[in-house]
Amino acid sequence: MAKRIDVKDLDIYYGDFKAVEGVSLTVEPRSVTAFIGPSGCGKSTVLRTLNRMHEVIPGGRVEGKVALDDQDLYASSMDPVAVRRTVGMVFQRPNPFPTMSIRDNVAAGLKLNGVKNKKRLDEVVEASLKGANLWNEVKDRLDKPGAGLSGGQQQRLCIARAIAVEPQVLLMDEPCSALDPISTLAIEDLINDLKSQYTIVIVTHNMQQAARVSDQTAFFNLKATGQPGRLVEVDDTQRIFSNPSEKATEDYISGRFG
Amino acid sequence: MSSITGRSAIDELPGGDGRPPLEADRASTGRLGDRIFGGLATGSGIFVIALVTLVGVFLIAQAVPSLMNNNVNFLTSREWEPAGAEPRFGIVDLLWATVTTSLIAMVIAVPLGVAVALFITQYAPTWLSKPAAALVDLLAAVPSIVYGFWGLQVAGQYFEPVAKGVDSVLGWLPFFDYTGTPSAKSTLAFAGVILAIMILPIITAISREVFNQVPTAHKEAALALGATKWEMIRTAVLPFGKPGIISAAMLGLGRALGETLAVTILLSGLNASDAFRSTIFNGGATFASKIALAANEFDSAQKTGAYIAAGLVLFILTFIVNAAARVVIDRRKAFTE
Amino acid sequence: MSTVSTVGESAPRARTTPTNDDFGGRSGGRAFKDQLARILMWGAFLIALIPLVWILGSTLLKGGHMLLEADWWGKSQAGITARREGGGAVHAIQGTLIQALVTALISVPIGVLTAVYLVEYGRGRLARVVSFMVDILTGIPSIVAGLFIYAVWVTTFGFQRLPIAVCFALTMLMIPTVVRSTEEMLKLVPNELREASYALGVPKWKTIMKIVIPTSFSGIVTGILLGLARVMGETAPLLILAPYTKVIATDLFGGLMGTLPTMINQDRDQTLQPALDRVWGAALTLILIIFLLNILGRLIGRFSKVKS
Secondary structure, three states, X not given: OOOOEEEEEEEEEEOOEEEEEEEEEEEOOOOEEEEEOOOOOOHHHHHHHOOOOHHHOOOEEEEEEEEEOOEEOOOOOOOHHHHHHHEEEEOOOOOOOOOOEHHHHHHHHHHHOOOOOHHHHXXXXXXXXXXXXXXXXXXXXXXXXXXXXXXXXXXXXXHHHHXXXXXXXXXXXXXXXXXXXXXXXXXXXXXXXXXXXXXXXXXXXXXXXXXXXOOEEEEEEEOOOOOOEEEEEEEEHHHHHHOOOOHHHHHHHOOOOO | OOHHHOOOOOOOOOOOOOOOOOOHHHHHOOOHHHHHHHHHHHHHHHHHHHHHHHXXXXXXXXXXXXXXXXXXXXXXXXXXXXXXXXXXXXXXXXXXXXXXXXXXXXXXXXXXXXHHHHHHHXXXXXXXXXXXXXXXXXXXXXXXXXXXXXXXXXXXXXXXXXXHXXXXXXXXXXXXXXXXXXXXXXXXXXXXXXXXXXXXXXXXXXXXXXXXXXXXXXXXXXXXXXXXXXXXXXHHHHHHHHHHHHHHHHHHHHHHHHOOHHHHHHOXXXXXXXXXXXXXXXXXXXXXXXXXXXXXXXXXXXXXXXXXXXXXXXXXXXXXXXXXXXXXXXXXXXXXX | OOOOOOOOOOOOHHHHOOOHXXXXXXXXXXXXXXXXXXXXXXXXXXXXXXXXXXXXXXXXXXXXXHHOOHHHHHOXXXXXXXXXXXXXXXXXXXXXXXXXXXXXXXXXXXXXXXXXXXXXHOXXXXXXXXXXXXXXHHHOOHHHHHHHHHHHHHHHOOOOOOHXXXXXXXXXXXXXXXXXXXXXXXXXXXXXXXXXXXXXXXXXXXXXXXXXXXXXHHHHHHHHHHHHHHHHOOOHHHHHHOOOOOOOOOOOOOOOOOOHHHHHHHHXXXXXXXXXXXXXXXXXXXXXXXXXXHHHHHHHHHOOOOOO
């Protein structure tokens, strides 16, 4: 199921503007990696290159290498659509499809792939919602619109939607930033559960969250204002939070800037 | 920018956008200048209401006497002899021609317009997107009478093989039987095609506006699930844009129903004695073209009244269609807010 | 710096040329549909361009030479018959411009004030009704507008069919365009500007006149020009309300006045070449005027101070 991610010498551009420079890191299968750093340092941008969502933005392009179990995601033979099916993503703000019911939201990815068998769809919907810890809350109203749920429920619905297509990797872009503390806790628990099956990369602004959920933490920072963002260091979460090797990391974590 | 349609799909009443009404100015509204200016503004608003109401009132007031003198049922008769001591006029033929041409226009222009809007908003390379939109908008700048004249003089002859082709494939259906008279360019079908060109920019402009509003979050959610571009459009763009497409179609229909000159120039009239034929390859007259053709002959109140009655039916038709479009737009607002 | 598809040095080559199957990629059917959709959208756009290119090409080809003659811009059709070449369109151009100008003079104040009402004053039910009526006005067919003015002007008041009546009918068609575009522009003016003005003790009407409208001025002008472009090509009300004449006439209250649309309409069924040439020439002139207004409007809109 889960795959390893290798990023090597990655430069990311918006048109002519170089947003991120020289990122190299490895994410082990069945682990949680947190991306932390000040706003605008490019951590979300890096995340979006891991499933080729970056190029959805006009002018967005990358140089360098991103590999999933040694398969280059940016090889010319690689279909971005296939990449996104393999690498699921959860966004900052919950974004269930407003015109679809809860059931249809979860089944959306499968239906796109031509699964029509209703029994199979129902099974996957149930399994995914259970996987996202949402089943008990919504099992009686699967045909109600997904937009009617609370923010935290919507986000778990989006996670269910993402895992329904059985991705190898799950990317989360500040999944809790629009949620209250209780919903945040529910998502964090969920991340811990999901770790046994998926490789997870999460961008977060919340350092306690990074410390709570991740095995490995990557700290991003800007070289200077107007300069591209870069990866300062990546290490075991415990080491980053207790004894980082870079001064900048320590400053950031201890709250001296950012 | 409302551009050529003179209407925005996103218009909302002030305050509807979550902006609180400005209360800070309350203190100043008692001044003379404020009362005059505010009065003028409100007066203009009321003038607009009065204008639309007056259109209805005047048309009804002048249609009714003629309708009272009518010797046949206005709603069910095919005859049109509005003058003389025993006027006989009904709208069945006019309604048929109006609805047929408009529907043909819709069948062509709605899918094409939506596709062009999708092209402009989703497919066109960035550099092409704006010029493409401007080009399609230019179609709306060509006057109706020029479309008609061009259709008659230039494009019409090329419709002959189209009509023959349709006849040879579908001619067994009563709707597509082409006998060669009137010639293809003078038929309801060709008038419908020209109408389609004329309403295409309206449908494109409004659909474009709605597609542009599809939240990036929805589009990215679909893409992140591994949807192809087309699947993304089907899951995120089209469901979001559906009410907008419907109201665009309605507004296009409203325009097609009332379009005058192009139809007047193209359609060949029928003789009163001709039997009714259900084919789209027949001549006829729409409400608008019937009135336009008689524009110089409003010599008696009776006759004028008959044409005003026809105009009234047209007004009611377009009123219903436009009001429906408005309701759809309002619904969408309620849904997205 | 390595490029997008560079093979990593350490990795064996065989593993770095992945196939989509490894990723449970899309089936041939999905890819095919996606390509088909792409082709269809491009096709739709190209199809939409055909009538535009064709109609402009025809008009230019058949009417272009008329516009190159000095007489076209300097003479009327007085004394010219369908059989004879010569004469110009100056009477019609003048008529079209005069009627457009007067139409604008009537509709702009009403339209702008209505928009001001909707954005700055209107609350509750009345505003809703006004907004609805503006929509209905947008949808009124031009022939119905012509009929309505006829019913009031000729049948009820017993006046003659006059060019000024045309202006009234065109006003009905122009008001909604002006209202909608002005409304949008006024809404774009940030509330902070209004509040800043109130904070200085400026009364509301002065705030609107001196701050709100000037801020959105170029946008409003754009809307007016686009609205004018729309009514200039209208022919239906002219057929009902203003018979054509070949000679120069400038009196809106005095009988006949030729315009470009009625000039086209007059000879559209002619088979004689000189008359047909003039119809094409008039069509091209009308299109050019309307295009110019459109371009001018869009250019002014580009310099708009308020950005949407």
